[in-house]
Amino acid sequence: MLAWTIYLSFAGALVLALLPKGKPGLARVFALLIAAAGFAIAVAGFAAGMGHGRTTITDVMWVPSMGIHYMLAADGISRVLVLLTGLAATAGVLFSWNIEYRTNEFFAFFLALIGGVYGVFLSFDLFLLFVFYEIAIVPKYFLIAIWGSTRREYAAMKLALYSFVGSAMVLIALLAAYAASGSHSTTLDFLAHAGLSPHFQMWAFPLTFVGFGILAGLWPFHTWAPTGHVAAPTAASMVLAGVIMKLGAYGCLRVAMGLFPHGMDPWGFSFVGIGSWRDVFAILAVIGILYGALVALVQTDFKFVIGYSSVSHMGFVLLGLMTLNQIGLTGAVLQMYSHGVIAGLLFAIVGRIVYDRTHTRQFGDLERMHLLRRLPFAAWAFVIAGMASMGLPGFSGFVAELQVLVGSWHATPWWTVAAGVGIVVGVAYTWRALQKAFFTDLRPTAEDHPASGWHDLGAITWPEIAGFSLLTAATLVVGLYPRILLDAIEPAVKTFLAAGGAQ
Amino acid sequence: MNYADLFRAMLPETALEIAALLVVVVDLAFLRKAALNTRAAIAALLGIVGCLAGVWLMQGQGVATFSVDGTPGTALLVTGGYAAVAQIAILILTAFTLVLLLDSRFTRHVGEYVAVVLMSATGGLIICGAQDLLVIFVGLELLSLGLYILTAFAKRSGKSAEGALKYYLFGGMSAAFLLFGFSYLYGFAGSTNLQEVFAAIVAPDVSSSPLLYVALVAVAAGLGFKVAAFPFHLWAPDAYEGAPAPAAAFIASVSKVASFALLITITAAILPSRWSLLLVILAAASMFAGNLAALAQVSVRRLLAYSAIAHAGYMLLGLAYFSDRSRDALLYYIVTYALTTIGAFGVVGVVERATGTDRFDGFLGLNKRNPLLAAVLLVLFLSLAGIPPLVGFWAKFNLFAAVLTTHASGLSFALVALAVGFSAVSLYYYLQVLKRAFVMAPTDESRIKVDPVVMLVLLLIAAAVVVLGCFPALLQNWIGIASKAF
């Protein structure tokens, strides 16, 4: 049933491409229906899968001569991420309600992107996973290049090329693994049990991890992210930071760690405390947490703050992955969900609610616009989103970060300390953004506030309220009652750790 | 020598020749007063019928070897097996390129044009099945001479003449090298039959001889020219740029298929490690040169030329690490690549006629001017870049997997890694054109008109690219089964 999320999205994209132009209203409604349907299926699939381990959805031979299967399946981790995708898709459509330029094509590319993402999360054949992973690249390019803002063509090309290079690295590893395992099959199950030699895994692991890590915002391969997020139109930023970066992390988990676990074994020698690829990536993750946070602290463009904060939050995911223990991995997956929703919320506010009305993202300008009075919805929405982003209890981020910290403490205490510092800096930059954009202490000058009254900034529309409510509920429910997701994630992580043979 | 057998073996070639003569006769005799469109349509139609007849005739051929006195040592031609695959591909692709003639205005001599195309195609067919050095050479020359003429066909264009001249001069020299190399091989073997040559060169005293190396290098030079491998590629950009669009489509597709089929034959026959080494060097150099040079282009035709060089590089890897599996993968690659290229040149031709230029800027706003054409362009270029689920991706994956399965060593792995890396680079330049078509605003918003039949064929090609990419087993199985028979 979950496979219909993929098919519906692609079918929807095709139909949208063929719909008559000049009727943006029709396109929007249709896109919303498809996205919402996908979300509904994701919820239903999630509920149906509760208590079951991995369920296979389809498994047919695709290219028999090479043993490639068209295999779709879902375990707890997949279901949670599919749920996230449904949320991001629906919210993305809602927050793009005001797009008038080439509306059909916008939603067509958007749904194609979503379809590809669903596909990655549900694929259990490496070749199929790779195909979906690559399918997602081209719509991204066009979404940014056509409907983006600052330096969009440059940002789009950078993003496309970085993603493609990353996937090229994965392709190389895929080809090598296929050949090394006797060229029988490309399913994840087969490759995981194919007895690939530790020597092979020792280089296949970093290659794959970095290949996927590029998309996950692994430092120092993250530079596409701030530029890309800032340039992208709101819905694309939401999906980019919210879901696409999770594709990368998912790939790191399912492929790199799942197929090449011995790549994380100690090398036998150690250099300034680094003795294995696991150490390397954990340190890079921690650097990412700190770097992203510190750089976010000095930005003058609102959207760049959020962009860098995404790099920082993804660092938590990657750190959680490298802990290789139950609680750390659980936290990583939960953080994937949590940050996906929160990032979507933040970009929606900055991009759609603020930028589309004020046409500026510079703090200097926003300070003088006194948005608290003119756009109170945006201000309060950002308060809530900011609280969630800071990791305040009651929102999903708190639980996730808690788990990652505990998990990383069990692994190596120093990482925890550094990550903790990152959280504190996170509070600081969110705070700063909040103050400067909405709660400034400046008094309005005569120039800002003419006697005739404030310049009208446009009322808040119902799609914005709906999208905001959807995402806030998504993070609040999980924050208050984390079991709703943990019950799905924990068994899946347990199985993963047991099967992986990882340390 | 039984001429009946020879005739049977060469039925498809005969069909093409008859079609070619028929076209000329019909055009000269009956269509002198007709409009150019009609003449072009009829000529193309006759050509296509000829091609299809050729395909039909191949059904009855089966797998057979035609030799002078019945022994393998004197075999001249084979039919069936992978040769048949290549031949069918050539016939179908030729048919497609003939369709492109319908929309073009570069010449009044449409009958002669179609005839030359068909004769070239005949040469291509001969090459596929050739088992003897001289037969190879004859087929190659038949193919090449036709191509030179086709390049020059746009009499009103200076670029056409320039391209053709470069092609001819370079080609002539390469043919000389090839013949020189063949003569050495004959010297070793005492016979021009490929089996005899192979037997001779694996003999210990010959295989270490430096003269063999000279021979192989000369042969590589000659053949490298045909497939536009670096450093024998200098003709390609100018020829691609100067030739009229349908002719360029033919050059880029059919001649490549034939040339690679030939390379497969020769590689299967001569397998010394030095030949592999040569191919590796050519492959690596072509990948580098083709991709890097393509980055700097501003003309779509030259872009396609350099990308052809790059693709030749990928394909040569399949030859360098030769096995049944890599052979099949190579066939898959070249056939689908050729199909995609025909489509690409089709689109380029249409845009050129509408905007007067083949520079990137001619594609500005194509999305608005003709959305269907833009969609076709999107599919084709992404396939060339290797984006799934299009056939170009599968072809690359299949080929690289075959290479690694055939011979997994540090070098082969490094080369595959290089190829994959360069594929990533190639996305950049393909996106440049797509960016113009979809993202940037048009300078001229008028609608671009396309002949309905041409549009249909382009759509068909795009659809094939998508379908074959989503269901790779379709073509793969056919190639696998057909080649095994050999």
Added chain:
Amino acid sequence: MNGMNGFPILTLLTALPVVGAIIALFTGKHARGVAMITALATLALSLVVWMHLPANGSIGLIEHHAWAPSLGIEYQLGVDGLGALMLVLSAIVALMAIDASHRVHHGAGLYFCLVLLLLSGLIGTFTALNFYHWFLYWELSLIPAFFLIKLWGGPKRGPAATQFFVYTMAGSVGLLLAFLAIFLVTGSMDFEHLTLLALTGELEQMVAAHLGAHVMLWLAILALAGFAVKVPLMPFHTWLPAAYSEAPSPVTMLLTGTMSKMGVYGLLRIALPLFGHQIAQMRTPLLVLAVMTVVMGAWASAAQKDLKRIFAYSSINHLGYCQLAIFALAIPATGAAMQASQAAALNGVILQMFNHGITAAALFWFISMIQMRSGGLRGVDDFGGLRKVAPVLAGLMGFALFSSLGLPGLNGFVGEFLIFRGVFPLSWVAGTISVLGLLVTAAVILTVIQKVFTGPVPERWATFPDMHPGERLSVAPVIGLMVLIGLVPQLITDSVNPTVVNLLAHWRF
């Protein structure tokens, strides 16, 4: 047992203000009415809870559900005498604050929504028995307070709110880290379970085994930091004067009446049970800080000219007594006499929490009344002879002022008496020096009375309006309560004392 006879009254008590907050948000003009009704209902419920406390002083009305067992998170609520008293206090002060907010200049709906959310956070903090939910409410009460200061405060509200936020956050981080460490070591976040572990010394051993020899001491310091900022303990108090004076008076009432009590509650519910031994080890420096808080708080208030600032520092002083008693009793008891002193001190602390809450809130209420009538002026030198023009105001405020001073017969005396009764035997040095605080406070308050209420009436205040009937009606119950508790403190101590005994039995020094 689940809740009160199976009825989840504590959850209801926490949820009720949230519902009220949402309703208030959307009813701009009537928001105050909605808030009043909600606060009254909360008060009623909290009194019901007070009635149903277990007689033996242990925690009752427990509600328990599994929440996220793999993380040691349980949904566990419960109250003993301490908690229930705080609930009643919160409800009363909230009611007072809402009553005092007649004229909200802008965004009334949002204002009352935030006040009610703050109330909910307070109730949550006083009832939660598992760190996850406790911390959730602790943090979440910070947000409405911040916005209440930031959006409705005085001229320097921006920096004041920021300082408030930053300090409290920093303290919370310390708390979080300490609990993370404890969770790492024990796998539990449950207060009762952890208290039992600490009582037997097992907690310390586990921490030493997993984390290292002196880590427990550091954890204690981290936890204390969180509470030290909130109460506050000098020198972590610097956020307070600015926040109290810039906040609108009703918000100040909430801040001083209830939020500071959160800190003391934390010390009693978390710090002493879990880190009793460590606190005993650090007793001397902590006593020094407490004494400093008492004395310097009083001294600083003497130097102020702004009425709000005077009583802001005075609050620091009054809460210093609580901390004095808490740190003084952190010593292993050798004999019944010492135990009696400890019990007295603890009783005093709890009483002082309640009494100071009400009294301080009342005082700021009166200040706001004065400020409204004076057109914004609230300097101590701005007034004079108000006794003549506004006798009712002077009289009622006088009650509050004398209660703050600690006059016997009023509620302020009882708590302070018990505290000193307990502290002197436990640490006579600290007790003696703290008496200075009493003296200085007395001087300050008498000075205030003299400058504001007595003496000649300046021209401009000739028409100073007195309290009108509505205001008298609102304030009277509070004053009545002050007198009542001053005369009959058993009303509270009878229910609190068993809890005190129970608490002391579970603390290991």
